[in-house]
Amino acid sequence: MSDTLIELRNIGKRFGGVRALDGVSLAIRPGEIHCLAGENGSGKSTVIKVMSGIYTPEEGEILIDGRPVGRLDPIRAVQHGVQVIYQDFSLFGNLTVAENLALNTYVLEGRRRMDWRRARTMAVEVLARLGVDIDPDAEVGTLPTSGRQVVAIARAILAKARLIIMDEPTTALTRHEVDALFAIVRDLQAQGIAVLFVSHKMREMLEISERLTVFRNGRKVAEGPMSDFDEAAITHAMTGLSLTDDPYRPTLPPGPPLLEVRKLSVPGSVQDIDLSLRPGEIVGISGLIGSGRTELARALFGMEPAMTGTLRLEGREIHPRSVQEAIALGIAYVPEDRLTEGLFLPQSIERNLVVSILERLRRGPFLDTRAVREKTLGMFRDMQIAAPSPETAVGNLSGGNAQRVMLGRWLLTGARVLILNGPTVGVDVGSKATIHRIIRDLAQREGLGVLMISDDVPELVTNCNRIHVMHRGRFVADLDGSGMTEDRINDALKTLN
Known part of the structure; x- marks a missing residue:
């Protein structure tokens, strides 16, 4: 058995005359919390879509469990356990939590009728597995951002996810909600599920991730255990620059308030x-x-x-x-x-x-x-x-x-x-x-x-x-x-x- 869950080797991808990925390699291990960082346009989104079968690379190969998979499409990616949670969560706001969670399962099973009792049972069990208290009968549109995110994670688990890719998962969360999300991620890790974080927030990368890969201009420019990095090193890898942000404390002119x-x-x-x-x-x-x-x-x-x-x-x-x-x-x-x-x-x-x-x-x-x-x-x-x-x-x-x-x-x-x-x-x-x-x-x-x-x-x-x-x-x-x-x-x- 391979020690990698999914591996990209020398992936190349073009859009017209633009080279979006240039010889990119990336490996994710079972149960690993891995962070993918880079500025906008660095190739992060393209890599996610290659891993989830949306894009087919022109160069390189994809291996799952150490074996080449050839052409990977979205259905095959899901069958291999790859799930992506995008920033909009791709949920139906007018359906209940239970309905959202059961829908993919029922579609894959070819069901034409909704088994309401089974849907609710599935929802209760998977939410309990995540250790969260969300009403299965609540409409998803009424939930806060953090609640919708939990539903998206629960849906991925029901689909037998082995790798969950989270695209900017903390953008709209408070610090308390981030802490709760990280607790869930660590619990997923304990269950052997790998998580790939795609993020701009360096302090959160340092807090949650075990390994880091950094992209710049479609190339991998840094990779290694998180212990090898600090904020300055990540910033330099992402931008090629040393950015310093000294506190803004100017002397204000005297006079009345504006x-x-x-x-x-x-x-x-x-x-x-x-x-x-x-x-x-x-x-x-x-x-x-x-x-x-x-x-x-x-x-x-x-x-x-x-x-x-x-x-x-x-x-x-x-x-x-x-x-x-x-x-x-x-x-x-x-x-x-x-x-x-x-x-x-x-x-x-x-x-x-x-x-x-x-x-x-x-x-x-x-x-x-x-x-x-x-x-x-x-x-x-x-x-x-x-x-x-x-x-x-x-x-x-x-x-x-x-x-x-x-x-x-x-x-x-x-x-x-x-x-x-x-x-x-x-x-x-x-x-x-x-x-x-x-x-x-x-x-x-x-x-x-x-x-x-x-x-x-x-x-x-x-x-x-x-x-x-x-x-x-x-x-x-x-x-x-x-x-x-x-x-x-x-x-x-x-x-x-």
Whole structure:
């Protein structure tokens, strides 16, 4: 019996004239927790699709249990025990947990009728095996992200998975939920199931993985036991650069706050929030999902008409009751889910950048195309957007470049207050460092006040002057100076679970 579960040898894959994989080799052992890292475009997704039979490589071979498998298609991959859990989980939100779990089994068995009792029994047994308490009769669409992820893992187990590939599994999870996921992963390992993590989050890689493989530009550039790596080594392998991120602690100019919030409340979500934001200051907000942090951001951006309390911008009392009013006042909001809430993916970079200032770019009944292009090219340069041209569709951009388009759009409005909800979610380490530098430069050079909402504790500690921890609609801890450490924030968050 081979000591490898699945092995790729010298895999090559092209798309047109682009070489996506160049002589890539990768081996995963039974019961191993292995991390696959790399920036967007490095070849990670292509490798996943080769391992799961979606893509057929032009070069190299695939071995399972030490034996070449020839052509691997998705059905054969599943039969060999390879299961992929993508970021959207590929679940049916309008079906129950039990129905989602039984569906694949029944399809493989060729059943045409649903055996409800058996489906529920299967669900109870597999969820108990994972040690989780989820109602089998609950609709999947009503579950939190962490719950849907558990259902996807349970479905893979029912399909007799031997290797579960998790694509960015912690992107939308709180630290508490990450801990729970890691407990499940270790339990899977104890059952002999291998797990391949695909992730950008280096600290989580170091915490959970036994081995690491790093891709860059379609090639494997590093591999070995996790004990051989630290954050700096992983960053260098992923980017070819040594990226350092010293804490942002500028001396702020004296004077009144840029934004002052007193007793802000939103029925059912936010209670009596006091907040101040000075020019050039980056203030962080951390908290568990459901703590009210997103509702606070939406209220400041005019999206919660039932909001009460007092807001002052540059000393003047304001009452933003709509997005249009907030934009006119100089407040901008970059939402966490840029794909569904922020960007028009089929449209060009140029159209996405100028969509919020179209009225300012009119010459009579027509758009001033020269002004549109000038604004676009200026922001293209300032945001360091890597794309062939402003005509490129935003849907073709990496996560980091798409996020820069979002930032650029709101900066074109002349915003004075910039609210960032998850500013680097789904962004690779190189783009993350670039986005942080851009945000800091805007705060210091332009005097913007930045409100940064994030689950990424190191991101907050590195970039913020002060941090508020939020729970059940209130600020429950305020940290600054020497007290603003990852341990202090994590300790505060743990007490809220």
